[in-house]
Amino acid sequence: MHPNSNPFNPGAGTPPHTLAGRDEEVQAIVTAIERSSLGRSANGIVLHGLRGTGKTVLLGRFCEVASDRGWIAVRIEAAASTSATFAEQLVTRLTPFMLRLDRPSASDHIKRALGAFKSFSISVGLQDVSAGIEVEPRHLLNYGKSIEHSLPDMLRTLAQACAQDGTGVLIAVDEMHDMSRADLRALLAVGQEANESRAPLLLCGAGLPALPRVLSEARTYAERFFEFRAITWLARADARRALVAPVEALGESWTESGLDVILASAGGYPYFLQHFGRAAWNVAAFSPIGAGDANLARSIGFAELDQGFFHIRWERATTAERAYLRAMAIDGDGPSRSGDVADRLGKPASALSAIRTRLIDKGIVYSPVRGRIAFTVPGMATFIRRRDEAGA
Template identity: 40%
Template sequence: MDPVLNPYAPGAGSPPPELAGRGDVRESVRVCIERLRRGRHAKSVLMVGLRGVGKTVLLDKMRQDAEAAGAHTIRIEAPENKSLPAMLAPQLRLALLRLSRVEAARDYAIRGLRALAGFARKLKVTYNDIEVGLDFDPEPGLADNGDLEGDLTALLEQAGDAAKHADTVLVIFIDELQYVQEDQMAALISALHRCIQRQLPVTVVGAGLPQLRGRMGEAKSYAERLFDFPEIGPLATADATLALVKPAADEGVELEAEAVARILAETGGYPYFLQEWGKHAWDVALQSPITGEDVVGASTEAIAALDESFFRVRFDRLTPAEKRYLRAMAELGAGPHRSGDIAQQLGRNVQSFGPTRSSLILKGMIWSPTHGDTAFTVPLFDQFMKRIMPGDEWATGTAVEQ
C-alpha cells in the first residue's frame, strides 16, 4: 500500500493519529484548571508510567487543551544536566510578558518580571546555567535572597497574582520530572504549596517515570497532599484496537481481526509499539485488508526498528557493568525481580551491586516498585537485552565498572 498515506506515527513524542484511552486523565486536568480559575482548590497532576506509554504526547495534548480554554501555559523538559531554575526562568519570563498585556494584570506582571530579575541575578551564583533576558530592574528584597526555595516561592506568588488579576490560570507543564534534583524538587513543591495557601491560580502538570511518586515524597513529606498521581499504562484492549483500526479506516483500509490480535499480543498494548507495528504492517501489506500474515512479516521489521532506535539509544548510554546487570534481569524475565535474585545470576552478593543499581535508577533504566524489587522502566527491554547480548558469555565476563 502507499507509504505516503501510512497514518501511523512511531517516534519520540510524535502524536498518534488517534489518542485513544486517555480521556479520563485529560478531563481531570481540565477540571483542575477550571476550579483554579474560579478560585477553588485543586491538586496538581503528575502522570507516572513506563517509557512508551505516551506521557509526552499526552502532556502536549493537555497543554493544547489548556490554551484552548484560555489558560496561560509554559512547557519545559527536565534533562539530566540542567537545573530547574535555568529551565523555568526563561519560560516564566515569556508567561509574565504575555500577562503584562492584560490591563488588569499589568502591574502585577511587571512586579513579577522584577522578581525574576532578582531571582536570576542572585541564583546565577549557584546555578550558573541560568540565562534569561531581563526586562526590568530587580526590586530589592523580592525573590533575591539567594535561597532557591524562598526565592522560587516569591517568584511564583508574583506570577500567580498576575494570573489571578488576568482571570486566567498559569499551568506549568514539566516532562521527565524524575530528573530534577531533590533540593530543586523540594523548592518547586514548597512554592506550589504557598500558591495553594494563597488560593493563587498556579498549577503543575507533570510526567515522569514510576519512581517520581517516591521522589516527590522524599523531597517534601506533604507532596502527596498536593498532587494526584494517575498511572499511565498500556491501553486496554478496546482502546488499543481503536488506536490501530481507526487511523487505517480513515484512509479506507481495514485490519482483519487476526491482524489486530497479533499486534496486540506483540505490543502488550503499549502506544509507542502499537504505532511501530501499525506502520510496518501497513508497509508490508499489498492491499486492504491488512492480514495476520502481513503482521507476521512486519514483526521482524518492527523489532529491528525498535532495536536500532527506541532500545539502542538507551543501551548505548550504559557502562559494561550496567549492561551485565540488565542482562541478568532479562534472564529472569520481564520482572519485577528481587535484587538478590539478580545478584545470584551474576554470582556475587547483592551489596556489591548497590552503585550499579543506583546508577541505573538515575539513568531512568530501572525502578523499584517495592522495597528490594527491581523492574525495567522500558517495556520489552528484557527481550531486547537477550537479542543484543545473546548466549551466556555475559554471565562469565568480568564487570569492569561498578
C-alpha cells in the same frame, strides 16, 4: 500504501492521531483548571509509569488544554542529559509570555508579576533573557540565590495577575524524577504556596514509576499537592482504537487477523502501537492491512526496536552492568529480587550495589520497592534474550 500518508507517529512525545484510553486523565486536568480558575482548590497531576506508555504525550495534552483556556502553560524537561537547569529552562519558557504582558496599559497586578519575573531571572543569572521587559524599580524584588523561596513567590505573583482575567499558570515537568533535590524541594514549595493562596497555579509532572516515592522523600507531605496517576498499557479496546481510528480516517482499513497480530506484538504499549502500526502501513500494498502485512511488520518492527529503542539503553551499560541486566532478564519484565540477581551472579548483594545504583541513575532500571529491581522499558528482558540467542 504510501509512507508519506502514514498516520502513525512513533516518537518521544509525538502526539498520536488518536489519544486513546486517556480520557480520565484529560478530564482530570480539565476539572483542575476549571476549579483553579474559579478560585477553588485543585491539585496538579503527576503521571508515573514505564517508558513508552505515553506520559510525555499526555503531559503535552495537559498544556494544550490549559492554553486553550487562555492559561500560561509551559513544559520543561528535567532529564539528567539536559544542560540547562530547571530555573533557566523556566525563565526561557516564560519569557515570551511575559513579553506579551509587558504593555503600557498593564495593571498593577501585571506590573508586580513582571517585576517578580525579572527579579527571579536576575537571581538565576539570566538577566539578558529578560532584558526586553521594562520594570519600574519599585517592582523589583531582592531575591536571593536559593530558588526555594523565590520560585514560589514569583509563580504565585504571576498566577494572581492571571487570575484577574480568569486564567492561570500551568507548569508541566517531564522526567521529574531527574530533578535535583534542591529544585524538587523548590517545586514542591510552589505546590504548597498554590494550595495556601488559592492562586490559579497548577504543577504537573511525569516520570518513572518511582516518582511518587522520590517526591515523598523530598517532602513528606508531597502527596497533598498532587493527584498521582499510574500510566500503564492500554486495554485491548483502547489499543484497537489507537490502530483503527487513524487508518479509517484516511479511508483505509484492517482485517481482524491483521489487527490481532499487531495488538499482540505491541502489548498495549502506546509507543509500540505507533511503531508497529507505522510498519504495517508501510509494508501493505493496499487496504485492508492483513495478517501477512502485519506479520512482516512485526519482524521489521522488532528489528527496528532492537537497533534503536532497546539498543540505545543496552549501549549505555558497561560490561558489568550488562551482566546484571542479563541476570534480571531471567525474570522477564520483573520485578526481580536483588538477592536473586546477586545469587545468579555468584556475588553478595552488597558487592553489586554500585552497579545497581549506576543502572538506576542511567534510567535503565528502577526500584519499585525496597529489595526489588525492574526494567524501566517494557520488553527489555525479551530484547536481551533475543540478543543473546542471536549471539550478538
